[in-house]
Amino acid sequence: MSMGVQVWLMLVVLVLGTTCEAQLSSTFYDNTCPTALSTIRTIIRKAVSKERRMAASLIRLHFHDCFVHGCDASILLDNSSDFKSEKTAGPNVNSVRGFNVIDQAKTEVEKKCPGVVSCADILAIAARDASFSVGGPSWTVKLGRRDSVSAYKDIANSDLPSFRDNLQVLISRFDTKGLSPRDMVALSGSHTLGQAQCFTFRDRIYNNNSNNIDVGFATKRQGTCPLASSPSNDEKLAPLDLVTPNSFDNNYFKNLIQKKGLLPSDQVLYNGGSTDNVVLEYSKNPTTFKSDFASAMIKMGDIEPLLGSAGIVRKICSAIN
Template sequence: MACESSSAKPAFFLSLLCFLLGMASAQLSGTFYSSSCPSALSTIKSAVSSAVSSEARMGASLLRLHFHDCFVNGCDGSILLDDTANFTGEKNAAPNANSVRGFDVIDTIKSQLESKCPGVVSCADIVAVAARDSVVALGGSSWTVLLGRRDSTTASQSAANANIPAPTLSLSGLISAFSNKGFTAKEMVALSGSHTIGQARCTVFRARLYNENNINATFATSLKASCPSSGGDNNLSPLDTTSPTSFDNAYFKNLQIQKGLLHSDQQLFSGGSTDAQVNAYSGNAATFKTDFANAMVKMGNLSPLTGSNGQIRKNCRRVN
């Protein structure tokens, strides 16, 4: 149906109809590949389960990959693009360089899907589903991943530097960074709970260890052994020292006793407006997992490319 004005259709109602049609065309679907590639979801799940079984940390890495993709111009697979002589991607942006990982797992999944249903499943969708399957593999709640994203043909290192929340942010900075993407402070706290799995490099939390007072003294001392005041930048420590490979609510319990690894972690429980939410999640793991799953659905819907926008990359690392 063409969106053209006519005497029989008042301009207002025609504009409204065109708007609604545009919204419909941009909607994702939980059954997008049910006919075109019926084995897509099972293929991704199997590959993720294998990767996480081999290295539990990979679950956190794949989850983070989705987050760092979606916060930069939407969930479009832009983070997967390699730099070339004529193209600057997002992999070497400050929040990603020597930090974001899991690209090989995505490559493996893409290769498997291309052999089963060539040119059908987007890299952006693979990243979104892999994030969900990683959380489930480590004990978190599942959610329906809405599908039908296309892959971008561009990337933005500057947007990655500007939009991905830094571990040095204050509480107000965190709230603002997530609000800019449409998230409430409660959803921000829930999504921060992803730090119940994974590890961080010494260079990211060194300043907190040696300069901040709102940190458990015994906790800080134990960390300094592997994160000296100079050197050892890439030495790793778990974001959740209690159960680092289990998707539970221990992260929030650690914040209550000043055992947040990152400055931004402890900001969630520092006498501010989010203390009550941390307490709520600390006392109820089921509520946290449900709220996290709901927030992930919302994150996966950040400005997805659909329809004729973008492409289905044959190789996730480069445009067709």
Template structure:
């Protein structure tokens, strides 16, 4: 038992050390000289996309999360399949679910027009996530920059490392811990579900079989999500204010109105209840913790220096 505990501590320390070391290689001023118009170009494109379709804000935020959780924040989520590897787009958590790739293409094209092969697709995802949150009324933060792009992707890691909508609290905590993120980070980052929508297939079991759900809420969802069929029918993750980045996600959980099983796990008589309660009544605390957790998540195993490349097309390697 003692040796296992020692190993677990050493492994955890190594994860935090590596994440911290990689983050230290990033900088908020990375493009000041090489592409001074990079951030304003990304901001304008994200603002235009979200103005055209409010849901796109959640989609861009989710792309960054799903990128970082698979081999680090390296833009691998954007790669199409090739003859040498199967990309991450068709993995279970992403297939027919992730969106916004066309918006990223537009951003990349506009950035390339002001700075040729200077700004990575991975950094575009990180900045776009921040700008999308701000566009929907959420907090801002200084994005660490200097990531480079992967030249391969991992279908298997996408299937294994991204938590599913049916995940219980303990496995959720574990999945985030493996990425160097604390329980506090996990609960704060879950607040991203204050915007966006989910497919019927992601919450069907919950609305028909679980008891920790408000009966009126379950009934309201069943009309759009029958026991069979309509897998792709959408419902908002936050039915109160689905296009505003606020703390209603947590308020909903207190009322047993979490859309997915994994959401309601944050308020289900477990260790996450206290923090969820705090966020439900203190939006400023949620905003602060969310911003800090996003910076921390953005530092997961980035490629820096001479590793990787700067793709000219986010969908394929150079």
């Protein structure tokens, strides 16, 4: 064999090795489990129809998964002898929900295609279907993630955004995950849905020295969130979007302009800082917001997925096989 042919063969091997590298793909299950997406969609629609708040919970569940060691379904794991569950981390405990819906979707998919569809992909699909079911955008979900064999409670405590974070801290947290400030504002727009517990916004509504909160709004929220802290008071809920808490729209951004953001981390997006212009844009153009939200969700779903032979496909989402 001539030297020229040997070099050519080596180049072919290198090219094939590069192009065959595992990647996420929207058609990943077309042959191995063609009914996966429709099966999951049915479960999500039923769950959201039964409880509209579940849409927000499922979107948040995917977000809290991806921000901790990538989109690998580690958030779904219960405690084991080898690791502590992320469910017990500060930002998640008694807060993150929707696990039962993901379990239902996994059970139904397993009946049709055992051991094929990962819990991480179910989370990504569920978030998309939840958004669409309450009037939000849909998008093409890239698939092929595999599931983690561990949970990462410490990373959950350190990496997940907090309701107390100021703007620069939020920008830094998202930048670390490859998300821009614009992505951050778009993703924060998911707070057009869902509710927050009293302890997360108590300081904001009772801080009389604050000039970034509408007085009438603060007074109204005080009616459902007592000043005195107690387990029962701390868990009292208020809608993140006072106007249309069960519909995916751009009222969240209009609220911010009126100084009616519920969480401190909401209002910092419009408080004289670098993201004010994005909030203004989204408040005026819901189509742009929905398009950017979909793009940001796709981008978020790309955070450090386990691909190819990495990780596993868990048979149940709460435990290692």
